[in-house]
Amino acid sequence: MTPSTSQPVRVRFAPSPTGYLHVGGLRTALYNYLFAKHHNGKFLLRIEDTDQSRKVEGAVENLISTLGWAGIQYDEGIDRPGAFGPYVQSERLDLYRRHAEQLIERGKAYYCFCSPERLEEIRKRQMTAKLPTSYDRHCRNLPKAQVESLLAKGESHVVRMKVPLEGEVSFDDVIRGTVTIGCEVLDDQVLLKSDGFPTYHLAVVVDDHLMKISHVIRGEEWLPSTPKHVLLFRALGWEPPVFAHLPLLLNPDKSKLSKRQGDVAVEEYRAKGYLREALVNFVALLGWNPGDEREILSLDELVGEFSLERVGKSGAVFNVEKLNWLNFEHLRRKSDKEVLSMLRDYLSTSEFSSTHLDDAYLLKVISAMRDRVSFVREFVENSPYFFRPPRGYDPTVVKKRWKPETSELLSRLIGEFSRLENPGKEEYEAALHRTAEASQVGNGQLIHAVRLAVSGMGAGPGLYDILFLLGREETIRRIAMAIEKLK
RNA sequence: GGCCCUAUCGUCUAACGGUUUAGGACGCAGCCCUCUCAAGGCUGAAAUACGGGUUCGAUUCCCGUUAGGGCUACCA
Numbered sequence: 001m002t003p004s005t006s007q008p009v010r011v012r013f014a015p016s017p018t019g020y021l022h023v024g025g026l027r028t029a030l031y032n033y034l035f036a037k038h039h040n041g042k043f044l045l046r047i048e049d050t051d052q053s054r055k056v057e058g059a060v061e062n063l064i065s066t067l068g069w070a071g072i073q074y075d076e077g078i079d080r081p082g083a084f085g086p087y088v089q090s091e092r093l094d095l096y097r098r099h100a101e102q103l104i105e106r107g108k109a110y111y112c113f114c115s116p117e118r119l120e121e122i123r124k125r126q127m128t129a130k131l132p133t134s135y136d137r138h139c140r141n142l143p144k145a146q147v148e149s150l151l152a153k154g155e156s157h158v159v160r161m162k163v164p165l166e167g168e169v170s171f172d173d174v175i176r177g178t179v180t181i182g183c184e185v186l187d188d189q190v191l192l193k194s195d196g197f198p199t200y201h202l203a204v205v206v207d208d209h210l211m212k213i214s215h216v217i218r219g220e221e222w223l224p225s226t227p228k229h230v231l232l233f234r235a236l237g238w239e240p241p242v243f244a245h246l247p248l249l250l251n252p253d254k255s256k257l258s259k260r261q262g263d264v265a266v267e268e269y270r271a272k273g274y275l276r277e278a279l280v281n282f283v284a285l286l287g288w289n290p291g292d293e294r295e296i297l298s299l300d301e302l303v304g305e306f307s308l309e310r311v312g313k314s315g316a317v318f319n320v321e322k323l324n325w326l327n328f329e330h331l332r333r334k335s336d337k338e339v340l341s342m343l344r345d346y347l348s349t350s351e352f353s354s355t356h357l358d359d360a361y362l363l364k365v366i367s368a369m370r371d372r373v374s375f376v377r378e379f380v381e382n383s384p385y386f387f388r389p390p391r392g393y394d395p396t397v398v399k400k401r402w403k404p405e406t407s408e409l410l411s412r413l414i415g416e417f418s419r420l421e422n423p424g425k426e427e428y429e430a431a432l433h434r435t436a437e438a439s440q441v442g443n444g445q446l447i448h449a450v451r452l453a454v455s456g457m458g459a460g461p462g463l464y465d466i467l468f469l470l471g472r473e474e475t476i477r478r479i480a481m482a483i484e485k486l487k
Numbered sequence: 488g489g490c491c492c493u494a495u496c497g498u499c500u501a502a503c504g505g506u507u508u509a510g511g512a513c514g515c516a517g518c519c520c521u522c523u524c525a526a527g528g529c530u531g532a533a534a535u536a537c538g539g540g541u542u543c544g545a546u547u548c549c550c551g552u553u554a555g556g557g558c559u560a561c562c563a
Binding site: 014015016018048049050051053054112116119123126127130131132133134158160176179180181182185186187189190191192193194195197199200203204219220221222223224225227245247248250252254255256282285286287289291292293295312313314315316317318319321322323324325326332369370371372373382397401442443444445446447448450451452457458459460461462463464 | 488489490491492493494497498499500501510511512513514521522523524525526527555556557558559560561562563
């Protein structure tokens with residue numbers, strides 16, 4: 001939705017710090033970011049840590065660094081102060097308390113002294129009776145005097161929302177159109193917990209208003225509670241923001257994307273070697289498209305093209321195959337220099353961390369393997385022979401390419417190679433052709449045998465590229481070694 | 488159970504009543520290229536859940552059915 005010109009666009013990503021950044025969260029953050037940047041607005045990061053029991057050490061730092069890795073920059077947040085802080089809900093407790101009291105004064109909320117045990121009891125009763133579970137509103141109309149005396153006694157209590165008994169609430173969702181729900185099915189939701197912390201419902205409304213949020217872009221799981229939020233905005237005398245509920249990200253079985261059926265943490269994908277560009281491009285396409293047939297898009301292009309109108313309504317299965325392809329596409333768009341630096345990073349964590357490899361050599365490996373890898377680690381995994389001699393020979397390839405006469409042929413080839421001075425690809429090729437001709441065999445017979453001998457494998461770049469890369473001495477050494485081991 | 492949302496190839500999606508023999512992409516299969524494997528090029532199989540309306544005309548609008556999903560906490 002194109003925002004009205006008078007309202008500056010301000011959106012937020014509001015995760016709770018429960019450990020890691022979920023890919024669904026990444027997409028939500030991304031859409032918020034794209035929407036904000038597209039409209040020259042602000043994108044903020046707000047930490048929703050109102051559940052004491054779910055606090056996870058280091059989660060906030062992790063969230064921030066993962067968002068940073070993905071390239072999603074926020075304008076205001078815990079470490080980027082703006083005019084609307086603090087950006088952590090646990091530091092805004094008095095704000096929520098004051099607004100809860102205001103709601104009570106206006107008759108829009110009430111104190112509730114029911115014990116968790118009693119609540120549990122009525123829920124159980126409702127379930128066995130197959131009735132909808134909801135609070136029985138026991139404390140909704142407690143006499144004022146009784147409330148005051150219970151409060152004075154320090155009785156444990158919560159503050160509940162006083163939902164209208166009838167009528168209906170509706171709101172316009174940018175993605176879903178008008179959503180309407182009858183008040184009679186709305187529960188008298190807890191707003192302020194007995195520990196003094198707000199629930200999500202109170203905190204989100206207070207913060208979105210105070211932080212001047214113009215558009216709430218969040219997951220579809222929030223759709224059912226949005227009417228309560230709308231009621232709260234109204235009760236507080238505020239104008240609700242524009243809502244946009246994003247379709248869910250799904251497991252292959254179409255249930256809400258979860259651990260158990262694959263990786264859901266952005267950190268996992270990062271650790272597996274996915275490029276930020278690929279992951280961002282991929283999640284952007286889960287529920288949105290640019291309207292033409294482009295698939296490979298940079299973050300800047302996404303900013304330029306993004307609009308909420310083009311966000312779909314139905315859930316999207318997280319399809320790793322396509323992500324892999326996007327990784328391949330983004331990797332091949334990187335310059336040799338960039339790939340070199342990534343390869344060096346990878347190498348430093350690998351078994352070759354202490355092997356000396358100069359830039360010129362690695363650059364040659366990169367250009368030989370570029371079309372054959374989707375991940376940086378595959379430069380090593382798919383062609384380990386560029387980093388060390390073969391440790392074995394693929395049995396199925398041996399069976400196919402190593403004939404009884406091969407040893408003899410290769411011995412002749414060694415002789416031919418030995419006479420070469422500083423050979424280039426062409427010289428290797430000519431030498432091999434000479435040997436093949438002299439031995440009355442096809443070039444192919446030698447080519448495949450040599451490939452097997454020097455690499456241990458049956459697949460890879462052109463043979464002469466491999467030989468040139470390895471150099472004459474190493475080539476001869478490996479061929480000799482293969483003759484020794486395979487004869 | 489109640490409420491809400493959703494429904495085009497296996498998957499991600501295009502189509503905003505007619506220009507559609509329903510387009511693209513991933514994946515899959517085949518062919519070409521070729522020393523192998525890739526890359527690249529070409530080709531192919533593959534979808535509007537079902538039933539009613541509305542309309543001269545429905546993938547597109549409405550209703551129902553079915554299916555899937557979400558929510559239903561002093562969690563977010």
